[in-house]
Amino acid sequence: MKPAVFDYSAPESIAEALGLLAEHGSGAKVLAGGQSLVPMLNFRLARPAHLIDINGVDSLSYISANGALRIGSMTRLTALGESGDVAGAHPIIPAAVAQIGHRAIRNRGTIGGSLAHNDPAAELPAVLMALDAEVTARSADGERVVGMQDLIEDRLFDTTLDDTELLTEIRIPAAAASSSFGFQEFARRHGDFALAGVAAVITTDGSTITHAALGAFGGTHATRLPTAEAALVGAETGDAAFAAAGAGAAADFPSTSDVHGTAEYRSHLINVLTVRALNDAAGHTGGGNG
């Protein structure tokens, strides 16, 4: 038997799940799609006393596109990537989802699970940061709305969610009409964890950039890239501004070394990928300095 022993509950409603979380708190883990948690159980890296399986809570799986885009936390990545409503509102999301694992992973993995697990190499925390998304966290005592940056802070494999809270919904404000995006990551094999990646959303007035939001992943934690954003706002789209943003991104990026690459290499990647993503967003065909 691979996982250690746990008690198992399969609530069918949010209220039932919140009651179980209130009862078991830090001894419990919530099982969403399981594509990260079950490997950790199989390795016995995670040994929760109680597993709360929310796959039977149907009311957590939905996509609603009236005004802001609202996505239930148990929405599977395949459904997220194939939704016309999502692609219409924020086409960066299907572009990013296509890079997450493989079909079999996306068929089970969920948007809420990806955020709550918060792997620093995961695409969605950085993408949703760039889209200024908020999440709803509910507990038996009530609910609160948390911005993506406040959810992640500088954490990895952890969030600011309390042990008794359940992430129930992701809400993404409507994009400006003149916004565009670029999404770039580098992985050694399609579907593998990226060594580094950038999600860029820019808004322009003519050729002047009026808003820039960049999220990066693959470092010690998902993060916005404020120096890169500052280099873009007010500038004209083009090589000069994009090169400055690339350098700023490398300065902002919390790089890290491991067996797959050194911190210096990852910082270089972030610079190059930022320039490429911005060229994609601007509709330029050039690949920047990459």
Next chain:
Amino acid sequence: MAENMSVVLNVNGSGRSVSVEPRKTLADAIREDLGLTGTHLGCEHGVCGACTILLDGEVVRSCLMLAVQADGAEITTIEGIADGDALHPMQSAFSEYHGLQCGFCTPGMILAGIDVVSRNPDPSPQEIREEMGGNICRCTGYQKIVESVQAAAAAMSAEGGSA
């Protein structure tokens, strides 16, 4: 020790009731409780693809689910795709085009291949390589697997796209 739970697994068209601990993976239940050892276990953490099955028609890793989560679901394993003694076109193509050597990855490859062709009846070699990147083979170098899936796609289109 958590108490066993009774679970009904509808495997390859027949409902089978098993009593399992909640911590038992679906892959282990398929192999140990149902005796269907065609589903192979390589890495047991979702990387190699050997344990790929179809759950309600969608490819999933059976090592990354608990058996109790599959209660009532329709499961297709490698044992369930042939029509009696007549191999599934994907199986025939792997045989004809030498899409296997040791055979360990083959059940997962074949189910992943059936899924690819069900969504894309005429996949290019590049599309097959990307779609099946989650299934690892240590023998073939993949060239023959890609050829097998392409040949199977053509055969399945010819006979009306049956999967």
